[in-house]
Amino acid sequence: MTTNAMAVPGQSYESLRDEVRGLVQSWRQAGRYSPSSDSWLRGFDPEFSRELAARGLIGITWPTAVGGRGLSNVARLAVTEELLRAGAPVAAHWVGDRQIGPAIVRHGSERLKAEILPGIISADYVFCLGMSEPEAGSDLASLQTTASRVEGGWLVKGRKVWTSGAHHATHIYLLARTTRGEKKHVGLTEFIVDMDSPGIAVSPIVDLAGEHHFNEVSFDEVFVPEHRVLGEIDRGWAQVVEQLSFERGGPERFLTTYPILAEIVEAPAEAVADVAVDVGQLVARLATLRELAWQVARALDAGDAPVQQAATLKYLGNAFEHDVLEVARKAFDGGHGRRGRLGGSGFRSALLASPGYSIRGGAAEVLLSLIARQEIM
Numbered sequence: 084m085t086t087n088a089m090a091v092p093g094q095s096y097e098s099l100r101d102e103v104r105g106l107v108q109s110w111r112q113a114g115r116y117s118p119s120s121d122s123w124l125r126g127f128d129p130e131f132s133r134e135l136a137a138r139g140l141i142g143i144t145w146p147t148a149v150g151g152r153g154l155s156n157v158a159r160l161a162v163t164e165e166l167l168r169a170g171a172p173v174a175a176h177w178v179g180d181r182q183i184g185p186a187i188v189r190h191g192s193e194r195l196k197a198e199i200l201p202g203i204i205s206a207d208y209v210f211c212l213g214m215s216e217p218e219a220g221s222d223l224a225s226l227q228t229t230a231s232r233v234e235g236g237w238l239v240k241g242r243k244v245w246t247s248g249a250h251h252a253t254h255i256y257l258l259a260r261t262t263r264g265e266k267k268h269v270g271l272t273e274f275i276v277d278m279d280s281p282g283i284a285v286s287p288i289v290d291l292a293g294e295h296h297f298n299e300v301s302f303d304e305v306f307v308p309e310h311r312v313l314g315e316i317d318r319g320w321a322q323v324v325e326q327l328s329f330e331r332g333g334p335e336r337f338l339t340t341y342p343i344l345a346e347i348v349e350a351p352a353e354a355v356a357d358v359a360v361d362v363g364q365l366v367a368r369l370a371t372l373r374e375l376a377w378q379v380a381r382a383l384d385a386g387d388a389p390v391q392q393a394a395t396l397k398y399l400g401n402a403f404e405h406d407v408l409e410v411a412r413k414a415f416d417g418g419h420g421r422r423g424r425l426g427g428s429g430f431r432s433a434l435l436a437s438p439g440y441s442i443r444g445g446a447a448e449v450l451l452s453l454i455a456r457q458e459i460m
């Protein structure tokens with residue numbers, strides 16, 4: 084098969100796409116990276132991120148006044164699609180570029196913008212997400228980490244878990260309880276915290292694939308200065324819900340396994356003949372998911388928080404990725420002696436990582452209930 088599974092016509096931003104394609108190609112040819120699945124979470128290479136930064140490809144949607152390029156989320160989607168389809172090592176800047184920067188642009192004080200955004204744009208700051216806790220994942224508003232007022236700021240106590248990339252991070256986005264009241268969704272506040280603050284400890288958690296990418300992060304009376312509050316005190320819930328549409332509505336929710344799909348598509352026809360129909364169906368679904376991602380990007384450009392569209396994209400995208408792996412299992416291990424010839428795109432490690440796809444960023448069942456709350460026409 085020779086079809087290019089990403090060749091959906093009618094898109095602009097070709098020059099951005101070309102620039103990213105050229106960059107990843109030159110890195111591959113120089114042996115500086117090999118394409119991998121899940122590269123936005125596991126492909127950590129600060130040098131690669133800095134190269135993107137030098138080309139102005141991080142923070143491109145942010146206003147020029149804060150160092151961005153004032154381009155649309157649709158333009159950013161062209162860039163992120165190309166990076167993911169190449170399985171490029173983008174984890175170092177992904178969280179800052181995708182959601183923390185945009186959250187600061189929307190809700191941050193001028194001081195916070197000036198202090199944090201340039202470091203994200205230059206790829207010097209690496210962010211991790213401190214949301215989940217041992218007893219608060221799907222039910223995030225039940226979190227127990229507290230931030231109590233002290234002179235000049237806040238004192239944070241508690242524990243975060245499953246914190247991807249915390250061992251590499253310079254900063255953590257932290258959601259903590261600042262007021263305890265009757266309603267658990269009220270009284271939460273967002274903070275930006277330096278990872279080298281005294282009192283922070285990071286302990287590794289090794290996953291099913293035997294890899295260390297997530298961690299437990301504990302806060303033992305960590306002082307956070309007042310100006311590191313992000314947005315409104317006690318009203319962090321509305322902000323975090325908005326942020327989740329940035330987190331869930333991007334192409335990483337259906338392109339995580341693209342290098343594997345590409346390997347099947349590019350294989351000699353006779354080697355993958357018995358999955359040809361499956362692959363055709365996958366490519367058609369991929370086109371639909373891309374269309375949904377464009378809709379989410381357009382909604383973000385309109386200043387909306389497309390919570391339900393993003394949940395829909397993530398739910399359908401995770402189902403798609405699951406099916407890519409099932410088709411790959413057939414293609415790579417179909418009893419025709421193909422093992423060893425195919426599967427170089429990281430099939431094995433993707434398979435081991437895949438149970439996490441439908442949990443991270445919101446469990447599938449929770450997304451279904453969000454989707455079900457849409458107005459029925």
Ligand SMILES: Cc1cc2nc3c(=O)[nH]c(=O)nc-3n(C[C@H](O)[C@H](O)[C@H](O)COP(=O)(O)OP(=O)(O)OC[C@H]3O[C@@H](n4cnc5c(N)ncnc54)[C@H](O)[C@@H]3O)c2cc1C
Pocket residue numbers: 211212213214215216217218219220221222244245246247248297438439440442443444445446447448449452
């Ligand atoms: C690879 C990976 C990376 C992650 N990275 C981060 C990170 O960087 N930062 C961070 O903060 N968190 C991170 N997480 C954590 C992730 O956000 C949580 O695992 C997720 O929100 C689910 O929470 P939980 O693990 O506590 O599961 P629980 O909330 O205990 O849910 C367990 C299961 O119960 C079911 N369930 C729960 N609630 C409902 C409901 N209301 N309706 C129906 N069924 C329900 C679902 O089947 C769900 O899968 C990561 C997780 C993974 C797997």
